[in-house]
Amino acid sequence: MGDVWMILLTLASFAAFVLWIPGIEWILRDEGGNGR
Structure with a gap:
């Protein structure tokens, strides 16, 4: 089961990074572009 958890953690970390x-780019562009 240890290998399965390592794979899941790796996939979760990769997905979070992607x-x-x-x-972050969308948030920055949204705050800077709308001028609210």
Whole structure:
């Protein structure tokens, strides 16, 4: 079961990293572009 958890953690970390970069960029662009 240890290997399964390591694989899940790796996939979760990779997914979070891939989603984090566009998320931060989108937030910054949204705050800077709307001028609210």
